[in-house]
Amino acid sequence: MNRARHIAIIMDGNGRWAELREQKRVNGHEAGAKVVRAITEFCAKDEDIERLTLYAFSTENWKRPRLEVEFLMKLLQKYLESELENYLQNNIRFEPIGDMRAFSKSLQQTVKGVQEKTAHCDGLVQSLALNYGAHDEILRAVNGIKNSQEDITEAMLSNALDCKHNVDLLIRTGGDHRLSNFLLWQAAYAELFFTDTLWPDFTTDELERIIKDFTKIERRFGGLK
Template identity: 70%
Template sequence: MSNQPRHIAIIMDGNGRWAEKRGKSRTAGHEQGAETVRAVTTFCARHSEIDRLSLYAFSTENWKRPKIEVEFLMKLLERYLKSERSTYLEGNIRFEPIGDLSMFSASLRKVIDDVQNATSGCSGLIQSLALNYGGRDEIVRAVNSLRENGTITVEMLGSALDCTHDIDLLIRTGGDHRLSNFLLWQAAYAELFFTDTLWPEFGADELETIIKKFKTVERRFGGLN
């Protein structure tokens, strides 16, 4: 039996470079990247073999970017979630954010909560946006939540994380070959695929090609087949 890509995670890289290549502002790249999020999410929602799609939207390190870019990203996220609410509902997609949301403004947190609550009854694809997310930060927060429980087991720590689901297929666009602090625990046995395609140019066709390659990989999880 071929592998099933139940949980796909994507590091969406290349928005800024896509814009710069075209003589546009970095914000234009982020705008176009949001369109790709919509297209990829819609594609995954139509495939019953895919249960969960986790997208790296804003990392704990992204606060280091210029203030004007960070402010734009916050506004873009709020606008995206408001506009995509109908897309989620029509596609039976449940929205589940992961990360430390406490750093966001009250208005943005309200929009995040509203969309999460509105889609809580959807039973199709689960789309997770990683927002103010870092893999190390996630693990530290999980450990701190378990400090009074005595000896911590792998199962206990895994269940205390923001994302409690192992990744099957992890993709990074934009040409770099690193995880950048994304879902480090969950990616322990993920199959990693890297593409030079910049995120705004990534689409359903390339994703489908990667999934087909993934299905042919022999996954041993440390054992022998």
């Protein structure tokens, strides 16, 4: 039986969820942040799940309206500050991925602080992809090892990436069927699940059903069984 050791989720649909309720898009982001906590706590209690990587803010999200981007930065700061105690109580280690240099010094310090304060936790690893794009991640990795005296190998490149762990199960909410520049290297053999459910409506019950379906899949990794 397959084990979903590393689950990655593209959390899509916050804005549309709010618009359907004739609310501001930022209300959808606030509702989505609450779901992040519920899903993370659920995964922390499942002994099979070792890592949960969530697409929180992409390198392309800077193109959104300025006020929405500013709100997302404040929401991220608030989320991390409020979740620290929850991480510690649930033995969750926080490991962000992405290029943090574009964030304010204050936000960078918060991200680093939460990472350092949860470094001793040895349960679930929750990664938020922040200012993340797979193309950017791969380019930064290549630039980091391009001066190597040896030929670059798959292992060298993999170890130079922000996320060094292959994805078993990748889920996208919100109805679209694309990867949107998320963990392209790590998801090479991931099983992909797409759901029409908007992220603020995504529940632990639906995640549990997806995991159950995942366990029944025959994964061949390009070979034959």
